[in-house]
Structures are given as C-alpha cells and as structure tokens.
Amino acid sequence: MLSHGERTPLVNLGTNLPGGAAGGGNGSSGRRLTWFEAIAASPRPAVVDHAAHGDRVELSGRVLANWAAKTANLLDVEGHGPGSTVLLDLPLGWKSLALMLGAARARVEVRFAPGTSVTPDESGSVDLVVSGTPGAWSEHPAELWAVSPGTLMALEEPEPWGSSDAEVPPHALEYASEVQMQADQCHLPLPGTSLPALVEAWEDLAATGPGDDAGLALPRWSHRERGLVVAAAGGRLDRETARAVVGTWDRGLPVVLVPERDTDLSAASARLVDAERVGSPSRLPGDAR
Template identity: 35%
Template sequence: MNASDLTPADLLRSALAADPARPLVTFYDDATGERVELSVATFANWVAKTANLLQGDLAAGPGDRLALLLPAHWQSAVWLLACSSAGVTAAPGGDPASADLVVSGPDTLEEARACRGERVALALRPLGGRFPQPPAGFADYAVEVPSQGDRFAPYAPVDPAAPALVAGGLELSGAELVERARSDAAGLGLTAGSRLLSGLGYDSWEGLSAGLFAPLAVGGSVVLCRNTDQLGAEGLRKRVESERVTHTVR
C-alpha cells in the first residue's frame, strides 16, 4: 500500500486503486455453512453505503463514538471501515450507555438498548438478509443500507490524529492504527498477496488486526472464520488448501 496512507479508509482506497477485482474478505460461519467472498470493489461499495448511512441518516461524524456489538463477521469489517471513512470512533464491544450510537447483532439487542442515541441492528443472516420482523427501537441495517449512495465523501476531511478505534484497552488514532497494523503484518510475515486465515474474534486488537487491518495494510486478504471448533482439523486443512491460505492465526 502507499506510505502516505494515514487512516484505514486510506488503505482501502489504495487497495481499490491497485486491484479492485481481487478478493479482500472471505467469510465462513461453520455453524451455518455460510461462505461469502467480497472483492475489494464489492467491499468498498458496502463501506461507502454504510458510511453514507452513518453520516446522512444517523447524523454521525467526527467526535462521535459507535459501540459495535458484532462478532467477527464480514459486515463487522464493513462497519469498521465505514467508521474510519466518516471519522467516527469505532468501539467494538464498547459500552452502549456511553456511546453516541450503537450497532448490534441479534444476540445483543437488549444490551444495545442502553444507548440513548441511534440504534442499528443487523440480523447477520446469509447474504446480508434482513430481520423477519425488525426489532423495536432499531433501524434494520439490511433495509436501510441498499438505497444509500455508492460513493462517499465526508463533510470534512478525517483527521488521522483523531481517535479511530477503542478496543482491548487501546485507544488508537487512525494514523496509530495504520502504523500498528503495518507492524503486525511485518511480524506475521505478511506481504502483498498474502492470504491470512483468522479464527480470532473481533473483541481484541489481535483479532481485529489479523481479521482485517494487518492484511489490508500490506495488500493482502483475510479468510475470516467463525465457529471453527465445528470444522475439525481435517476440515481446516482442506480450507487452507482450497482458499490458498498463506498464513494462519487462531
């Protein structure tokens, strides 16, 4: 990626300019059998639509904190990059009561109700499907996001020195996040074209880095796996082979 990239959103823009067709995030849920593969271009389109939802409909911007109550999932990765694009601080597993808005999966809705700001719910169903019945007090992401614009421009430039991520006891600016992701990538031996399989959750920096930021920082890609305990050793070996995985973190 470019040395001038100072935020995760910059990294995504560079990836899009370099090779929009290559896979960026491949997601597996071994409890349901779901597999989703997103190219750089498709992922960037989801990010743009989500950032437009954030900035436009939810009126979120620099200085706001978003509690992200989602597991490791391709849609979680989209929200992380959308927050970076709009200058919103993402707090995976953060306290909804102290957040300006909250994004929740189906298993954390009651906890998310503590947020007094805007609330968005994700069903986390295959292919980004909606809730059969929208949860009371929440906007259904799958209903709201399709109509959003395919291009995003922040109302004001995002400051790389502003808080971008709060996770695992760390508070990182956009520039610090990018620097740390590059350092992690070097430590893992990742380079352009590397394909990392991660079975870690998004509740720690290690999981966020391996499951998104480190591969993105060097022009690699991630195979993000949920519920790998149901896969077994032989199943994992076959996945590594079929997905052309070069590095594994579990």
C-alpha cells in the same frame, strides 16, 4: 461482486495500501492512492467468509469498499461523523468488517464491546450502538442500529431474529435495509491518517464478567504468507482483531474467516485454508491471540 461458492484463488489485492510494505500504490494519473481508494480499486478478494452456515462468501476489494461507502453515507445521514463515538457490539463476520471500514471512512471514533453484557453506565458516553443483539441495548440512551444475525448472504431474505437479546426494539434502525438505500460512492473527506493508525486509536470496553472464552487463550488469527486466517466461531470484533485485519489489508493481502474457535484448525477448515492458497503460517507480531 458478492459471490457464494466460487473458488477464486486468493492473491495479492493488486496494490499495496499507503503505509504498507510497499509504500502505497499509484493511480493511473500517477497520484498516490489513499488506503480507501486502493481497496476500492481492487477486483481481487479482500474478505472470504466461510464462517456462516458452511457457505463461502467472497468480497472483492471493490465490493468491500462499496459496503464501507454505503455505511459511511448512512452514518453521515444519521448525523454521525468526526467527534461522534460509535460502539460496535458485533460477532466476527464479513459484515462486521465492512461496518468497521465504513466507520473509519466516516472518521468516527470506535469502541468495541466485549462478549459480555454491558450496562449503559459501563459503556461510557457513546452516540451510537451498532449491535447484533439489539435487545440487550434497548434501554441504552444512545441511538441504536440492529445488525441481523449471520452474514445475510441474500439481503432480500433476512434471517429471523432469535433470542430476546436479538429482537429489534421499535426505536432501532435496521442496518441491512437502510444501508441498501445509500449511494455506492462516498464523498466525505478521507481521514488524514492511515487505516492502521486509525484503528490503533480505537478502544475496547473492559469486560464486566466472564465471556464465552473465559479462561481460554484462543489463538483467533494466524498470519499466512499471502493472507490472514481468522477463527470466527464465537469470536467478537475487537480492537486486536481489527488491528490484525487492517494490517493485512494494508499489506495488500486478503482475510479468510473460518468456522473454528481457534486457529488449531480441524481437518475440514485446514482444507478450506489450503484451497484459498494463503500459504504457510508466517511469524509476524500478534500471531498468538
């Protein structure tokens, strides 16, 4: 269930994913669970997003997998699967993480757009652009999906599109409305590799100019004993952040998004992190970003 405001303590997702620290979990029949099945089997928090409008949005493993299944089904219906390349131009947020997991479930290749404008020539050959600023891609030859701003905590009350870059071109598909019509279960074949290995093979587009954080070495995430804290404000979903997130899920741990620009947290966000009980910082590779 997608919840707002509840304070469920963050704990281990309940079963480590295949390839994770404990070597994977088993189902009731004794068969080893795939990484997607392991996420889907967990009623415990996988993502908690504090980054939008001061609200707390929690997705259990089951709900995250449900969103990913719907996204994979939508990709399949629109003709995108193995061999397709999808460009994700998205800010950090729970919906972006669900979209990323859905792309992995559909076995498409993913590229991540930087926070700067990218022309069609610079984006290379892609089949689909998924963007929170669809107006910026209105002339791109690829198919276009528009992802509304914010977290859309109530899909029945979508937030208004703001700048001209965020306006929806007539040919764009609105993700929030279309994904709701998809089945909750995905029957596409699962990838034959681990989730971290899939993300490792994905790519970032090269930035073409200074972004919002140009010249700043912002630590975007902090590994904790029982989870990952991600500073989401102003951040983009890129390959390195995706690797940190899926590596955390692979260890059976949750991801917490906070409304900060770096992990030198304000007192308010430090209290949020303490309340989520993800523990003290731990020294794992990739902490400094």
